[in-house]
Amino acid sequence: MKIIPAIDLIDGQNVRLSQGDYNKQSRMKKTPQEALEFYAGFESVQRIHVVDLLGALKQEALESNLVKELIGQSSLPFEIGGGLRSLETIKQYHKIGVEYFILGTRAITDVAWLKEAAELFPGKIFVGVDAKENDIYINGWTENSGILIDEYLETVEDLNLAGIIYTDINKDGMGLGPNFENTARVNNMTRHKVVASGGIRNKADLDKLESLGITEAIVGKASHNVKFWEGIK
Template sequence: MIEIWPAIDIIDSENVRLTEGDYDTKTAMGRSPLEAVKFYCRQPQVTRIHLVDLIGAKKQRPAEMDLFRQMIDAADRPVEIGGGIRSEETIRRYLDMEASYLIIGTKGLSEPDWLIGMSRKYPGRLMLGLDARGDRVALNGWLETAETTVTEMLDRLDGAELAGVIYTDIARDGRMEGPNVAMTGKLAGVSKWPVTASGGVRNGADLKALESEGVAAAIVGKAANSEAFWESL
């Protein structure tokens, strides 16, 4: 069965969702961050909680470390954290807080040799955050698009000891229109590491479609905030 990782995105200590990564589309999710952790930990299908520091991603440094410590303490499942992780010091601080996994995006995409080195120092604890517009890699909180393709990026990380790859199709994120099954499946077919889908997952049918393509896990954002999503599985 494909794993389900509900997402809790944070801006100014508030649980929010964006559409296509646009900070101007910020929508509050109703539950506080701690209430969201407890809600997701009541769902038996959840195997991991996915936390994102959106201001950290934008400002290139952590902005919600104290809140994330509380959320880790409140969770009875593994927790992964992304957003603004640009240094080994930040990696060590989050791991010392007992985060199970950390997501490295822009720093690893811009400096693959650095990520390879960090992944060897912390084997099986770092995830590559492979965010893209189409097949082009996006950087700095999705505010920039590089010329590098997602498959080229995987090639550059040959030798890394990653826990996995999270592929986000920005055009699908927050739109509730379904994930990019084809591209995620393509990456799952060529990646040396387990691939997780992010962006657009709506229901059990989307999860089954991803699973049929060899995708290991799915991050679910807006849909996971609804009781109906979990009841339908």
């Protein structure tokens, strides 16, 4: 199982939200720089997942200077999400060394644009499918897109994507475990690699996801707890 620790940013600070609620944020003990140094010590950490939370709301890249600094600090590949609504923004992040790009809102509502992005950066685009039950949410998880997961996956099946990042919003940041059933269901719907995200607490959760055919998982709040890493190389 490949672990992808999350560093979520607001005003340069390392924070976590509960269920995507911007009014329920908590600051992590480690700064982004300290967290990155810690994660780099584990073989199973394959990438670093960075989210520009305010960028997601304001639809623009707000943390590019800090992201550039973090990339300079580590040899690990980075994936970035939050506010990537134009090819110009993707190119801007690519220029500073970001390797993978997480596209959410516009990728959900404008598949023609997603196709263009995937052709420009083949195998480098992850689509963030953030859902409550079967409904995909957009705009920083504040709005129901009116699009269902199964319908959407059919429309992107033939694109050259890096994968689908599936997040159960109701599980995210709650420490109650991921939605195993829906994660497995999404994985069985598509040929694309499905990355689990949201609610992962411990190695047991990772092992169960692996038994369901999931090979990568984004870990947020739990990754800041030293106990999470016990038994993980």
